[in-house]
Amino acid sequence: MKKSTILFFMLLTLSFSQIVAQEEPSKEYADNYKKVMERTQWWREARFGMFIHFGAYAVPARGEWVKSNERLTTETYQKYVDEFNPKDFDAKAWAKTAKVAGMKYAVLTAKHHDGFCMFDSKLTDYKLSKNFGGRDLVREFLDAFRAEGLKVGLYYSLIDWHHPDYPNVGNHPQRDYKEYGKRTFNWDNYLKYMHGQVEELVKNYGKIDIMWFDYSFDDYSGEKWGATELVSMIRKYQPDIILDNRLSAYEGTSSRQRMLKPIGDFESPEQIIPDAPLIDKYNNTLPWETCITLNGSWGYTEQDHNWKSPELIVQTLVNCVSKNGNLLLNVGPDARGKIPQESVDILSEVGKWMGLNSESVYGCGAANLPKPDWGRYTQKGNKIYAHWMNPNMGQLNTKGIESDQVKNMYLLKSGGELLYQKARWLNSEPGNLFITVGSSPQKPFEYDTVIGIEMKK
Numbered sequence: 079m080k081k082s083t084i085l086f087f088m089l090l091t092l093s094f095s096q097i098v099a100q101e102e103p104s105k106e107y108a109d110n111y112k113k114v115m116e117r118t119q120w121w122r123e124a125r126f127g128m129f130i131h132f133g134a135y136a137v138p139a140r141g142e143w144v145k146s147n148e149r150l151t152t153e154t155y156q157k158y159v160d161e162f163n164p165k166d167f168d169a170k171a172w173a174k175t176a177k178v179a180g181m182k183y184a185v186l187t188a189k190h191h192d193g194f195c196m197f198d199s200k201l202t203d204y205k206l207s208k209n210f211g212g213r214d215l216v217r218e219f220l221d222a223f224r225a226e227g228l229k230v231g232l233y234y235s236l237i238d239w240h241h242p243d244y245p246n247v248g249n250h251p252q253r254d255y256k257e258y259g260k261r262t263f264n265w266d267n268y269l270k271y272m273h274g275q276v277e278e279l280v281k282n283y284g285k286i287d288i289m290w291f292d293y294s295f296d297d298y299s300g301e302k303w304g305a306t307e308l309v310s311m312i313r314k315y316q317p318d319i320i321l322d323n324r325l326s327a328y329e330g331t332s333s334r335q336r337m338l339k340p341i342g343d344f345e346s347p348e349q350i351i352p353d354a355p356l357i358d359k360y361n362n363t364l365p366w367e368t369c370i371t372l373n374g375s376w377g378y379t380e381q382d383h384n385w386k387s388p389e390l391i392v393q394t395l396v397n398c399v400s401k402n403g404n405l406l407l408n409v410g411p412d413a414r415g416k417i418p419q420e421s422v423d424i425l426s427e428v429g430k431w432m433g434l435n436s437e438s439v440y441g442c443g444a445a446n447l448p449k450p451d452w453g454r455y456t457q458k459g460n461k462i463y464a465h466w467m468n469p470n471m472g473q474l475n476t477k478g479i480e481s482d483q484v485k486n487m488y489l490l491k492s493g494g495e496l497l498y499q500k501a502r503w504l505n506s507e508p509g510n511l512f513i514t515v516g517s518s519p520q521k522p523f524e525y526d527t528v529i530g531i532e533m534k535k
């Protein structure tokens with residue numbers, strides 16, 4: 079046999095074995111994946127949401143972990159609970175701030191790890207409504223955000239540092255107190271309470287679009303929380319609700335080759351952005367949302383002045399969208415109930431950019447092009463958006479776009495035409511286009527100059 083024939087058969091066998099090795103998802107997995115993609119469609123199009131961490135911890139103003147970090151007992155923490163009276167709270171003002179920024183949904187902490195409830199739960203007296211003239215802050219939040227046309231979500235902490243039947247495990251404030259650990263904890267009792275509260279939230283407050291559970295660790299994961307039963311109860315009341323993935327513990331560190339969990343609709347990286355779109359081991363794209371703080375803290379922190387710039391926020395949002403992800407950007411209102419002015423100012427700047435460029439964010443996702451030196455791409459159908467963020471020498475090189483496929487090219491904020499050409503002298507291979515953008519190496523418009531590239535269909 080000729081050498082070339084042998085090589086041909088070797089290659090054939092190799093590619094055949096690769097095809098065989100490519101595992102197929104089970105029917106159950108494929109059905110679940112389809113449902114997840116249907117449920118999350120509006121959310122994947124929305125791309126930008128507001129996270130709100132608000133609770134009695136705004137009074138000490140050292141973040142929502144203060145009780146754990148400073149090993150406070152429920153008795154010592156009580157003075158903050160008693161002092162907590164957010165008299166300037168105005169849900170409509172919060173909703174306006176989110177709307178102005180171009181956010182499409184918001185998630186509020188109904189109960190954080192400290193166990194203090196921001197909603198008028200019938201299952202406990204440990205709640206704001208007692209100090210707040212009977213007002214139900216969660217209900218006011220839901221009404222105001224819905225009135226602005228935003229979708230609404232609630233964060234609910236699985237962990238509870240206040241409930242007497244929640245043991246001093248994990249980062250519980252009394253984790254080092256041996257005596258505390260000798261008490262009897264009736265786990266079933268806690269589960270009953272926790273499931274009961276979640277039922278109150280999904281049953282009594284109209285349509286809830288997102289439920290954001292936080293969080294699992296060690297053995298406190300999945301069925302320890304009674305997850306299957308909890309989720310089927312939730313879906314009974316809210317068939318279309320979207321759930322984050324923290325009802326069971328994070329598995330694996332790779333940003334790819336994950337598996338969609340039977341419970342939970344999206345991945346929830348925290349304070350990090352994946353290097354590439356998240357995909358499962360069958361190459362299906364996975365819905366994801368990163369949550370990021372505007373300064374360095376979730377709950378209001380008096381001495382944290384480490385604010386991110388509007389430019390960084392815009393570029394971070396685009397970074398997420400360019401990898402098929404969402405950004406849930408946090409604000410931490412102060413003890414009086416106001417979103418810090420610094421946050422309001424940053425968000426209104428972001429909103430100015432969104433006002434001119436949001437077409438390149440909503441409904442957009444990854445473009446099948448290599449990442450350019452000067453920024454990133456997003457894409458929706460036959461429209462590619464080139465986001466010019468970094469200083470650039472000469473014309474902007476768009477590798478992978480054929481000039482005869484381009485219908486037109488324009489500046490998104492004005493619609494003004496932009497000229498382009500195939501490369502001159504060198505680099506003249508096909509699919510290597512250069513956009514004429516003037517002589518300055520700096521992008522002409524804050525914080526990201528967006529160029530629309532409409533491709534022929």
Ligand code: GLC
Pocket residue numbers: 131142143292293348369376
């Ligand atoms: C963490 C923290 C919590 C914060 C959350 C936001 O799990 O415990 O304080 O609410 O992340 O993602």
